[in-house]
Amino acid sequence: MTAWWQTAKTTSLAGVAPLVGLERRGRSWGPCVACGASKRSRRDRRPPVSIRRDGVLWYCWCCRAGGSVLDLVSYRLTGRSWSPGADGVRDWFDSRGVLPSLPSPPPRTLERPPRSELDALWGSSSRSAKNWPPPIRRFLEQRDDIDQHGLSMWDPEALERIGVVRCLPDPRCHRWPSWWPRHWASVWRLAVRCYEVDGRAATIHARAVRPVSTGRTRWPGGYDAARVFMAGPTGRAFLRGENVPMSAGIWVLEGLTDLVAASLVVHHQEIPAVLLGGAAGSFRALSSVRWPAEVLRGDVPVIARTDDDDTGDEYARQICRAVQPLGIRVLRAPWETNHG
């Protein structure tokens, strides 16, 4: 015979969470039934509770409470995790009648911010670098990424022409999206668009232009940032399967500033290369890119330009593992230094 709690455990957490007072924002839920927190920290304002993708387990990033749907209800009713004697939990489930069941099979698509809000934010961002605020100018002036090429990263005309990076708008002059906390706006302000492997717009990444202790790059709060590539117009066209000049290779770069630096070099030296910027969670998706025949034949190389450190080495390995089964050879071209 199936015990009542075994049946209850097949109930969808996402279906039960609203019934015990949790609200959803992106992939996060709050407030926590155990500690009552409504955000993860002062810096990270996402609600604290995550529900695993298969909908079976939850976890609070503040108090580390977590468990099954039974624990969720038990914390709400008794303040403790579930045990067979927990008061009221069985009655709670009995009184609800039929509850939503776990989805089967579990959903596989990644969640991105609403496209219209994403487009609105990007559309209100400034491409005109000469009008960017002083902190961005100083940030780019102080970087030495491309000194070896005799170029500067503060090159307003080239930045505007390339169009890979923009300055996010002042939140006071824009209908600000809920997924980009206002207090990020003055620090994480240098933004690039990110695309799915087929070139559809997915999300944005933004780089801090002042020193921060954690998270130099941020993406929309509560949404997935895996399996996307940062790219300018040419990179996006490549992902969409369009014909673009690529005889100098498909360059896979680590991080936002490397993408911007490489874009400037490619622009000034008129190099026929495709540039894709990745972050943790991106590189494996290279296996799903629609690689053109030139690349599959080996006429055009894929070049992993990741940092010369342990993380960069691991990313280079991920790039190799993603494309080598397709017969694609990967060359490694590390930057001379790790410049962060």
Ligand SMILES: [Zn+2]
């Ligand atoms: Zn909690």
